Amino acid sequence: MNRLWSLLFLAVPVLGIVIVLGASGVGGFVTDRWLPEAIGPRTTSVDGLFNLIHAIAGVVFFLTATILGVSLWCFSADRAGSARFWHGNVVLELLWTAIPAGVLVWLAFYQLPFWNLNKVDAPRMYFDPEQREESLTPPIARVVARQFDWSFVYPGSDGEFDTIDDVVSSGVLVLPRDEMNVLELASEDVIHGFAINALRLKQDIVPGLASRVWFAVSGEGEWEIHCTELCGWGHYRMAAKLRVVSRVEYDQWLRSTLLAQQGHDR
Amino acid sequence: MIQLVSQYESGSAPAGAPPRGWLTRYVFATDHKIIGAQFLFSSLAWMAIGGFLAMAIRWQLAWPWSDMPVFGPWLFLAEGGQISPEFYTMLFTMHGTIMIFFVVIPILLGAFGNFLIPLMIGARDMAFPRLNMASYWLMWPGFTCLIAAFFSPGYGPAAGWTSYAPLASAPEAAPGSGLGQSLWLASLLFVGASSILGSVNYITTILFLRVRGMTLFRMPMTVWGLLVTAILQALALPVLTAALVMQLADRHLGTGFFMPHDLVINNSAVGGGAGQPLLWQHLFWFYSHPAVYIMILPAMGMVSDMISCFSRKPLFGYRPMVYATCAIAAMGFLVWGHHMFVSGLNPLAGSVFMVSTMLIALPSGVKVFNWLATLWGGRIQFTTPMLFSVAFVSMFIIGGLSGILMAANTVDEYVHDTYYIVAHFHYVLFAGSIMAVFGGICYWFPKMFGRKMNETLGKLHFLLTFVLLNATFFPMHILGWRGFPRRYADPYHLEQFQDLLPLNQFITFAALALGASQLIFVVNFLYSLFAGPRAADNVWQANTLEWATASPPPHGNFFREPVVERGPYEYSDPRSLLDYQPQTSFPNGSGAERQTGEEAPA
Numbered sequence: 001m002n003r004l005w006s007l008l009f010l011a012v013p014v015l016g017i018v019i020v021l022g023a024s025g026v027g028g029f030v031t032d033r034w035l036p037e038a039i040g041p042r043t044t045s046v047d048g049l050f051n052l053i054h055a056i057a058g059v060v061f062f063l064t065a066t067i068l069g070v071s072l073w074c075f076s077a078d079r080a081g082s083a084r085f086w087h088g089n090v091v092l093e094l095l096w097t098a099i100p101a102g103v104l105v106w107l108a109f110y111q112l113p114f115w116n117l118n119k120v121d122a123p124r125m126y127f128d129p130e131q132r133e134e135s136l137t138p139p140i141a142r143v144v145a146r147q148f149d150w151s152f153v154y155p156g157s158d159g160e161f162d163t164i165d166d167v168v169s170s171g172v173l174v175l176p177r178d179e180m181n182v183l184e185l186a187s188e189d190v191i192h193g194f195a196i197n198a199l200r201l202k203q204d205i206v207p208g209l210a211s212r213v214w215f216a217v218s219g220e221g222e223w224e225i226h227c228t229e230l231c232g233w234g235h236y237r238m239a240a241k242l243r244v245v246s247r248v249e250y251d252q253w254l255r256s257t258l259l260a261q262q263g264h265d266r
Numbered sequence: 267m268i269q270l271v272s273q274y275e276s277g278s279a280p281a282g283a284p285p286r287g288w289l290t291r292y293v294f295a296t297d298h299k300i301i302g303a304q305f306l307f308s309s310l311a312w313m314a315i316g317g318f319l320a321m322a323i324r325w326q327l328a329w330p331w332s333d334m335p336v337f338g339p340w341l342f343l344a345e346g347g348q349i350s351p352e353f354y355t356m357l358f359t360m361h362g363t364i365m366i367f368f369v370v371i372p373i374l375l376g377a378f379g380n381f382l383i384p385l386m387i388g389a390r391d392m393a394f395p396r397l398n399m400a401s402y403w404l405m406w407p408g409f410t411c412l413i414a415a416f417f418s419p420g421y422g423p424a425a426g427w428t429s430y431a432p433l434a435s436a437p438e439a440a441p442g443s444g445l446g447q448s449l450w451l452a453s454l455l456f457v458g459a460s461s462i463l464g465s466v467n468y469i470t471t472i473l474f475l476r477v478r479g480m481t482l483f484r485m486p487m488t489v490w491g492l493l494v495t496a497i498l499q500a501l502a503l504p505v506l507t508a509a510l511v512m513q514l515a516d517r518h519l520g521t522g523f524f525m526p527h528d529l530v531i532n533n534s535a536v537g538g539g540a541g542q543p544l545l546w547q548h549l550f551w552f553y554s555h556p557a558v559y560i561m562i563l564p565a566m567g568m569v570s571d572m573i574s575c576f577s578r579k580p581l582f583g584y585r586p587m588v589y590a591t592c593a594i595a596a597m598g599f600l601v602w603g604h605h606m607f608v609s610g611l612n613p614l615a616g617s618v619f620m621v622s623t624m625l626i627a628l629p630s631g632v633k634v635f636n637w638l639a640t641l642w643g644g645r646i647q648f649t650t651p652m653l654f655s656v657a658f659v660s661m662f663i664i665g666g667l668s669g670i671l672m673a674a675n676t677v678d679e680y681v682h683d684t685y686y687i688v689a690h691f692h693y694v695l696f697a698g699s700i701m702a703v704f705g706g707i708c709y710w711f712p713k714m715f716g717r718k719m720n721e722t723l724g725k726l727h728f729l730l731t732f733v734l735l736n737a738t739f740f741p742m743h744i745l746g747w748r749g750f751p752r753r754y755a756d757p758y759h760l761e762q763f764q765d766l767l768p769l770n771q772f773i774t775f776a777a778l779a780l781g782a783s784q785l786i787f788v789v790n791f792l793y794s795l796f797a798g799p800r801a802a803d804n805v806w807q808a809n810t811l812e813w814a815t816a817s818p819p820p821h822g823n824f825f826r827e828p829v830v831e832r833g834p835y836e837y838s839d840p841r842s843l844l845d846y847q848p849q850t851s852f853p854n855g856s857g858a859e860r861q862t863g864e865e866a867p868a
Contacts (some may be wrong), residue, residue, distance in 0.1 A: 005648045022746065035748070056668060067638050072641065083644045086583070093583050095513065097628065104624045115675050119613040121614045123708050147439070193608070202680065205610075209542075224761060233351040233440060
């Protein structure tokens, strides 16, 4: 009865696939959502790739784990005759090297453009005939991280940071909808991570190192920003809000915040 | 070849005369078998400590800020029995540090490496027995520093096992970044020095002390795994050592390797040079990614040996397996950047690391296919070591495939620093390496201690561990899909994760049960050590050289020089009467060993 052990290993692919399907929302019995709500165009490529890789991995997992369980069942000493005296097979080795290699290389190059879009090719604004080059879209705000809170600095009407008309918003990042927003990231102390799950966005903020992220948000609403690089004991509570509004509302908010700030300064 | 002959003909080097006193025999021992056992015992003790820390982490994630029963009032009196955020950051920092540097690496390399290498290649001992002793005893200053770190202000180091600067470099950054962090760095320096000494010894022994007939391509996969791992360690560890010294210098000598200008940490200006925090990450991962392979290649080797033995069938594709091991090691040096996709690393470099990481999945896949082909057509015996070995393969499939998702940097951006990563590396390290370790302990226990472990208890331990580890770690993938962050003392502080509390409570129940079921192993191990039935010399009817000597082997390992006639996996040769053919026996012979039971030469 020793080969009953193979049932344990056969349960791995079956239960594994059932649970994954359940969690992905097909059965809806583990969680009601597989991935969080998606709010911007950049999530399409991430989610598509996420599902694609899970699908490929799921098939490979199911096949290999089933073959494992079936071999245990079929070739248990309970019933098998003597073992085969095989040392290997060159054709098989070549096949199971070449096929996965093909899939992996294809996957690597298939996903390159998405990475370039999300992380490499920063949005460009206009063509300046004198400079003979495109200019990068300037950041709409600067994210300033410190233990353990976020503040967001807007350059104001002069378009320059660190001037008198900078607008500072503490704990709430307000952005206009349907526009490509570029953010500059800065840290005052240790490394923090700027993350918005609804955008599948993550970028560490290294003190002394300028970095940028860019994204557009398709709808209006509020979502959570959290820190994803261990930054000390209060790491877990380093959260902020992303509030996305229409362009008109955004301009109004910027103006009124500036006025309130100047009134406060006086 | 001079060394090959001399170790037996001179009758002395390198094993020397058997030690007389208790102290030189069991404590300051130079015999590789005793040193292996020392590594085994200390690593298992650390595994218990690391396990307790994991239980505490799970407690906090299931019932945040609630009083921990029994241990709570004793551990954190000041908080009235609750885990504080400072304590929590220490917990996962120390759990990771202990499990990686004090459990998995020393148990695979220190315990199995020491015990098995000379026996499997027919050597009388390691090439440098005293260096070997030094390598074990260097662990102890490391142990001392790490234990002292627990009692340093702020509960101890709390910058994660990765200790990223400036959090770890500036004492102002965290309560545990003071003395505790310095002790952490010192501890790793000692442990690292120990590993470097060990690696040099293993490489020399394997290359120069193989017995007559033991060509490189007749070595068991365990020895191949250990050889390649030792080379990895010898090449990568000096980089980490340098980085540790640099961080110590940043903290105590006023240098600024990893500290940029103008930091204001915790309301105080922190001086620094024109340093670069990312440099630490590069140096750290340049070692710590190969360390992932250091923690899996010996396990893969051990599993290959056990699967072939208990399938009673030659290992399928021995040479491709060796090439795959070497390929993993070589490519292991080219992929460290995949830990840094979102770190601020130039994203174009991220693309290069993405391609190299995708490709490193290939040799791992080749290994899995060869294990499956080894099982296919075998005559499978479901012993405890076999069950653990098959579990290794089964779980490594999951851990390996989830690795591909992270290799794709577009997706990694989302799952980085979530529980998906936690699920992945626990599948590789716990469900993988630790399963191989349990299997290896059951398999070689009779050889180490001359007694067999109890099979019933062994199988019960296996069953509970296998089921509960999946109940613990599989749901962590689901957490990761939802972007659930790691290293959070209270993830439910964020609204989007509040509905994941019940799932976390389920995981904690499973984890607590998983921890409790390890008691079966402890009982089996200790009972068998003193009262297990005496084991025959070749209890599993295996081929490799360690089974061709007494159990436990005498000082100097072999009574007479063994001569290797064939490869290690000649099981079920139709020309042979028995279904195994020890490496030392005559070709087409009865399978009986030559020299077992004969008296030692004068």
